Amino acid sequence: MKRQPDEYSNDFSHWKMQEIIRLAEIQLDSQHQEWISSQNRACSIIGWIIPIMATSVAVAHYTGYETAGWVLVTAEMLSVLCALYSISPRKWMREDKESLDLEKLKELPKENFLANVIETYKNQIFINKNTLNQIDSWITASLLFLVFAPFFAAAFHLALHSFPTAHSSLEGKIKNHSSEVHYYINVHL
Incomplete structure (x- = not known):
């Protein structure tokens, strides 16, 4: 959609500035669409994680793989937190020409007006680009936690059960400490 010539398009430099503005507006629209897409991706990740997390809680609570189940739940919670953080409000710039305070800018000479726009x-595009990079980083972290959660759980489970003496002595210390705490509470309180 090309613009019609107006009072600022008397020469090549004005035409060039108008084309730069038109392309910047297109890029801002494209960034806005990318932002919406990122929001949808993060919401989709959250939607997938909720039933997976319910299954992991069931594994942790009702099977003999308690440790692996709770590691799964922890990694999935981290994934949810990353996805939620990616959709949290951030600095986002999308101002149309009407909100650029054109009346104030029109008081400037023609060249300064277009240069200011x-x-x-340019500043809005830069801010949006940084925001989109941050959002993509958090979504990637969320996906990585989700994908690698079963591997973390399996590794943790194998590490605990590969050394049964260390695992059983750790359980014994926890039970012993627990009984000492109960004894202290019953005697002193």
């Missing part, structure tokens, strides 16, 4: 759009 271009500079404003």
Whole structure:
């Protein structure tokens, strides 16, 4: 959609500035669509994790794989937190020409007006790009926690059960400490 010539398009430099503005507006629209897509991806991840986490809680509570189940739940909670953080409010710039305070900018000479609009759009594009990079990083972290959760759980389970003496002595210490705490509470309280 090309713009019609207006009072600022008297020469090539004005035409060039108008084209830069038009392209910047297109890029801002594209960034906005990417932002919406990232939000949808994060919500989809959360939607997948909830039933997976319910299954992991059941594994942790009702099977002999308690340790692995709770490691799964922990990794999945980290995945949910990363996805939630990625959709949390952030600094986002999408201002249309109407909200650029055009009346104030029009008081400037023609060259300064267009240059200020271009500079404003350039700053908005830069801020949005950084925001999108942060969102993508958090979504990637969320996916990594989700994908590697079963491997963490299996490794932790194998590590605990590969050394049965260490595992049983640790359980014994926990039970012993627990009984000492109960004794202290019953005697002193």
